[in-house]
Amino acid sequence: MDKGLFKILKKIYFKKSYIKGENGYMQRIDNGDKFDCDSGTTHYSNCSLSNIEILALEQSGYPVNEIVKYTHDECIHAYKALLEHPHLSIENLLAAYICGFSSFPRGRQPILSYLFAQAVPEHKMINDGDVCPVCSIRRNVWIEKGHKIFSCYAGSVWNERWCVILLN
Numbered sequence: 001m002d003k004g005l006f007k008i009l010k011k012i013y014f015k016k017s018y019i020k021g022e023n024g025y026m027q028r029i030d031n032g033d034k035f036d037c038d039s040g041t042t043h044y045s046n047c048s049l050s051n052i053e054i055l056a057l058e059q060s061g062y063p064v065n066e067i068v069k070y071t072h073d074e075c076i077h078a079y080k081a082l083l084e085h086p087h088l089s090i091e092n093l094l095a096a097y098i099c100g101f102s103s104f105p106r107g108r109q110p111i112l113s114y115l116f117a118q119a120v121p122e123h124k125m126i127n128d129g130d131v132c133p134v135c136s137i138r139r140n141v142w143i144e145k146g147h148k149i150f151s152c153y154a155g156s157v158w159n160e161r162w163c164v165i166l167l168n
Contacts, residue, residue, distance in 0.1 A: 001153050005060050008053045009150050012044050012064060039142035041067050064146040072125040072137050079117040090114060109152060 021027040032045025043065050046054055057064065070078070082088060093110045120135050130139050 008057050011048050041142050041144040066145040068143050068145050070141045072139050075137055083117055
């Protein structure tokens with residue numbers, strides 16, 4: 001990822017949301033971001049960017065505020081398809097992790113994601129509920145693609161929502 005784009009994305013995803021009030025309590029401030037309760041995703045504002053930064057972001061084609069929806073069965077199928085990628089192996093992921101100590105940060109998430117993809121059995125959503133009892137993946141999953149890609153690039157790890165690994 002280009003360093004200039006990385007700085008722009010940091011301005012979008014790491015805006016201040018709270019300030020300390022007169023009594024010392026944290027108070028929420030409006031930074032332009034809007035949370036969607038139905039999908040559990042955030043629409044990020046670019047109001048803190050200059051016109052030049054907005055133009056650079058548009059020219060990059062980076063997927064800010066691109067919400068993708070997966071069903072449980074699509075997730076399981078995609079995990080197994082990822083394992084077929086010729087350049088994706090546990091050896092390559094371990095090498096990338098070790099290289100991250102001296103170059104760009106690359107957390108342990110890709111390793112955990114690969115191991116989960118190997119371990120999860122191929123199955124369909126078993127019950128009528130919202131969460132699968134076999135793999136704990138929800139029936140429908142919404143992901144704000146740009147934020148998850150940025151977080152992964154920056155070295156973040158999220159072990160609690162396996163559906164997010166599709167964007168690794």
